[in-house]
Amino acid sequence: MLNYNECGVCIAPPYKTFEWKSKKNYDHVVIDFYLDNSMFYYCFDYMYKNRGHSFSLSLHDEYFPSFEAAKESAIKEILQCCKGWEKMLNELFIPVQGNLFT
Numbered sequence: 001m002l003n004y005n006e007c008g009v010c011i012a013p014p015y016k017t018f019e020w021k022s023k024k025n026y027d028h029v030v031i032d033f034y035l036d037n038s039m040f041y042y043c044f045d046y047m048y049k050n051r052g053h054s055f056s057l058s059l060h061d062e063y064f065p066s067f068e069a070a071k072e073s074a075i076k077e078i079l080q081c082c083k084g085w086e087k088m089l090n091e092l093f094i095p096v097q098g099n100l101f102t
Contacts, residue, residue, distance in 0.1 A: 002036045002057075010034065010043075010057035016067075020092050029085070029092070031074050032057070039063040040070035048082040 002012040014032035021028040026047050034041040034057055041063050045054040064070040075089050 002034060002041075004059060008059040010041075015040075018092050020088055029078060029082075029088070031078075031092075033067065033070055033074075036063075039065065040067050042070050042074045044074060044078060046078060046082060048085070053081070 002010050005011050012034065015035040016033045018031045018033075019029070027049070029044060029046040029048075031042060031044045034043075041057055041061055043055045043057040043061070046052055062073070064073060071093055075093075078089060079085060
């Protein structure tokens, strides 16, 4: 069960975290996924060129029935902010070993 502070912001540790940082500048994205009562939630933090934003998980955030649905929603939301990150976001979720069963 996720814990929230008196302002309704989640203070529990994430279920999974995905992070990417560029080698040349300060561009980065961190996506935290949370699991509570078999539902998945996410929040993210990004910096892209000269703009960025950080979002925390709160009581009113949308939830998803599967991890895949939460990942797809996170990708769509981040791409609305940062149009040039399609390739990076696709690579972010590919396992280091690749898919072992294909």
